[in-house]
Amino acid sequence: MIQFFLLFTLLTTTIFASKVDRHRWENGESYLVFLEKNKLPTKALYYNLDKDDQRLTEEMRAGIHYQILRNKNGTIEQVLLPLNDELQIHIYKEKESYKFEPIPIIYTTKTEAFSAKIVSSPNYTIMKKTGSKKLAQIFTASFRNSLNFKNDIRKDDPLVMIFEQKYRLGEVFSMPKLKVAMIEMRHKKHYIYLNDDERYYDEKGHEVEGFLLARPVRGARISSYFSKRRYHPVLHKWKAHLGIDYAARRGTPIVAAGSGKIIYASRMGTYGNLVKIRHSDGYETRYAHMKSFRRGIRKGKYVKKGQVIGYVGTTGRSTGPHLHFELRKRGRAINPLRVVQVTTKKLKGKNYRAFVQLKKSYDKEIASHLTHNAEYKKQTKFQNICFLHRETKDAK
Numbered sequence: 001m002i003q004f005f006l007l008f009t010l011l012t013t014t015i016f017a018s019k020v021d022r023h024r025w026e027n028g029e030s031y032l033v034f035l036e037k038n039k040l041p042t043k044a045l046y047y048n049l050d051k052d053d054q055r056l057t058e059e060m061r062a063g064i065h066y067q068i069l070r071n072k073n074g075t076i077e078q079v080l081l082p083l084n085d086e087l088q089i090h091i092y093k094e095k096e097s098y099k100f101e102p103i104p105i106i107y108t109t110k111t112e113a114f115s116a117k118i119v120s121s122p123n124y125t126i127m128k129k130t131g132s133k134k135l136a137q138i139f140t141a142s143f144r145n146s147l148n149f150k151n152d153i154r155k156d157d158p159l160v161m162i163f164e165q166k167y168r169l170g171e172v173f174s175m176p177k178l179k180v181a182m183i184e185m186r187h188k189k190h191y192i193y194l195n196d197d198e199r200y201y202d203e204k205g206h207e208v209e210g211f212l213l214a215r216p217v218r219g220a221r222i223s224s225y226f227s228k229r230r231y232h233p234v235l236h237k238w239k240a241h242l243g244i245d246y247a248a249r250r251g252t253p254i255v256a257a258g259s260g261k262i263i264y265a266s267r268m269g270t271y272g273n274l275v276k277i278r279h280s281d282g283y284e285t286r287y288a289h290m291k292s293f294r295r296g297i298r299k300g301k302y303v304k305k306g307q308v309i310g311y312v313g314t315t316g317r318s319t320g321p322h323l324h325f326e327l328r329k330r331g332r333a334i335n336p337l338r339v340v341q342v343t344t345k346k347l348k349g350k351n352y353r354a355f356v357q358l359k360k361s362y363d364k365e366i367a368s369h370l371t372h373n374a375e376y377k378k379q380t381k382f383q384n385i386c387f388l389h390r391e392t393k394d395a396k
């Protein structure tokens with residue numbers, strides 16, 4: 001936490017003579033190349049780091065915007081490299097040396113909504129109304145398995161979306177999180193609700209089915225959940241756990257969470273014996289620390305959902321037998337429990353009653369958005385500010 005305060009002191013003390021530049025992480029750029037390019041010490045900022053921190057540096061993705069703060073001589077004072085929407089790498093100069101620390105990204109969350117009348121496809125309608133490809137994608141993906149937009153949709157059919165949007169210094173960032181979606185087709189309303197258990201259900205309380213299996217290891221206990229950032233109370237530092245750990249006995253079979261093509265089946269550093277499977281729609285799953293691969297499991301081979309691909313072990317950097325399971329979408333780690341669903345499950349008893357209450361309040365909101373024709377708040381275009389600049393402005 002000390003460094004965290006230091007960041008703000010540094011900001012206020014160096015800000016007047018400094019300059020902040022915003023850059024885009026290039027396709028294929030690696031963290032080490034980035035350090036060398038900027039004449040930053042690779043030893044202090046990479047080779048001397050622990051394995052977890054080194055692994056974090058691999059999370060930088062093309063297209064991500066990062067910031068470099070330089071003093072008046074052009075020397076780098078600070079660098080902020082966002083790893084996901086929760087955690088960033090903070091590189092800063094202290095006396096004559098450079099330090100590395102992962103720190104949280106501060107943001108606020110707003111719930112927003114809009115309604116629209118179908119122009120042609122829902123995808124086109126939402127794009128036209130909001131300009132947001134992400135919202136259009138989320139909407140169509142939500143109903144993909146249950147509705148047939150092609151045949152059943154008519155012009156002027158209404159749709160509503162309620163979602164959560166993250167803001168960082170007044171700017172939209174990260175994927176919106178869908179809370180409710182509704183579309184009326186042939187006078188019938190279809191809904192998807194985000195329940196308190198963080199899973200999606202239709203209006204009858206049936207879970208919306210996904211394409212993956214819930215558990216790549218049957219009957220295993222989850223020993224560590226997914227988190228984009230968590231504070232390690234013993235090491236006093238910020239880390240991320242970009243997968244789910246399933247504790248199981250050595251040798252327990254591991255199955256493919258979805259059908260796809262094996263694109264990696266070999267050893268890989270701290271992952272140990274690792275299998276990567278590429279699925280449709282840009283999804284990829286990873287299975288790490290395996291004792292061994294199943295015979296015939298190799299790069300280039302196609303596997304079916306539920307097919308055994310290997311066995312639980314503790315190879316690589318692991319403290320005991322478990323499967324470290326990751327789900328990635330276009331390279332980015334996402335929470336498997338958000339996407340991965342078991343065969344359709346219906347809410348029962350107390351959980352169902354709670355869902356009905358939640359649904360009631362959402363339905364009221366949807367009705368009001370429909371009658372008031374809720375408008376999407378158009379996003380302001382990116383202004384070349386970041387919080388370092390913001391400080392300068394405030395200081396004046």
Ligand SMILES: [Zn+2]
Pocket residue numbers: 224241243244245323324325
């Ligand atoms: Zn793990």
